[in-house]
Amino acid sequence: MTTKVSAARPPPRTNHLLAALSDTDFERLSPHFDYVDMPLGSSLSESGSRMDHVYFITDGIVSLLYVMENGASAEIAVTGNEGIVGISLFMGGESTTSRAIVQSEGHAYRLPARFLRAEFERGGELQHLLLRFTQALITQMSQTAVCNRHHEVELQLCRWLLLSLDRLPTNELHMTQELIANMLGVRREGVTEAAGRLQEAGLIEYRRGHIKVLDRPALEKRVCECYAVVKKESDRLLNYVASKSTGASGSHVR
Amino acid sequence: MTTKVSAARPPPRTNHLLAALSDTDFERLSPHFDYVDMPLGSSLSESGSRMDHVYFITDGIVSLLYVMENGASAEIAVTGNEGIVGISLFMGGESTTSRAIVQSEGHAYRLPARFLRAEFERGGELQHLLLRFTQALITQMSQTAVCNRHHEVELQLCRWLLLSLDRLPTNELHMTQELIANMLGVRREGVTEAAGRLQEAGLIEYRRGHIKVLDRPALEKRVCECYAVVKKESDRLLNYVASKSTGASGSHVR
DNA sequence: TTTTTTATGTGCGTTACCCCGCATAAGGGT
């Protein structure tokens, strides 16, 4: 029923970080890129294991998920084409305590660790971009922590929907309530109820594994402050990146 | 009653990161250090405001605290003499969304932003040390987020006590239950109850604003996995730092 | 189609925590 667009391979510089690199820096890296699929549910990194690539995401969403011994889990942060997966490679920690799970299918350009490290060590643009991205990630993690602590499931769901939507070209996401519950670290029934209320209010519409956002402005009114904080910080990074990629200072959207 | 030791000013290299620097690197920075007191409850950085110093902590504990619009708060991470306050300075984010509050009085050597940035840009040892420390902070933040979500107040209190104890020379901390509640993001009464149970079990002993840990091994048995994860990751950093400062690979405490 | 799998709806008892108010006691200051 939906129009099937033959998906062209997105170029590396669909990724905002790569887009912001100067051509010479980019061309030093580009020969070493591997284009990879990120199918739904696949894992880009397991907790504790050594990573040997970074992934520059061009489309799709990756969740950083922490899973505890008893199986309980919680999402720490999400990334889309504004970022990468694998920060521990340049942060020096060899491994991470979280898993990177594909929450919405997409693609990435994969770069072997040694090339990333080499470029990072040059101390040029990429280093600054990566650190800035990491800082945005930290903000997101803090906000998630505090939101987990103090806000009800429904508010958290709103936040989660908006953060996901910001990273997708459509207003529809492909995800079961069970998986959302895992991300938020709550019961599945809790998500069912919260989603029911949102549907009741006409903000969303869902059917088995699909959630469509009908009224984004209303969602933004209902969500807690946490979304705005993360978004604002993320945009601050994005503006910086955008201003670098255009060369001109451009329209200075505040 | 307690023996009053005339406190000598702790040298800069009581801080593990500074200790790990080579002498030449250290001496490039040391002329610019300012020794500062960190009195209990003071703030090293306010959320949203620009920082113009980093603080290399020599003793005491600093909490990174996030305070929401409605006043509710939660601790994101803690640092003692193993680290610094002010990572946003080199991460490129100018400001942070969290506040840095002194949880246990102590001291720090303060370095103006420009000197830190200059040294960081050299891409030498300090850069690696700072990034590694940041990575440890990220781990702590993730773990805090997930612990907030899934573990009861009593377990969180155990974790908090142990993390604090690890950063102090004594087994006694000077802190009211009210403040602990702010850190954990729970009600004060919740802390009172949990602390009561721990005292009942003979693990701790407290009186107005003082908590003494009597049986640390028992505390470690009662705490959730979250403590061990953070500790292990923190030690990984510390070992690396220690091996650098001694020059020799040293006793490889696992 | 029919069957099987998987996602969602619902109800109910339980629990940990919240919010509020107030009693009590422990220190610090004068």
Added chain:
DNA sequence: ACCCTTATGCGGGGTAACGCACATAAAAAA
């Protein structure tokens, strides 16, 4: 010694979320 501030103890009512068990419905597979 006193007061007075401030930390802690305690209770009662309310609620959001949990855990479990099961009904139903929607896809997917046969």
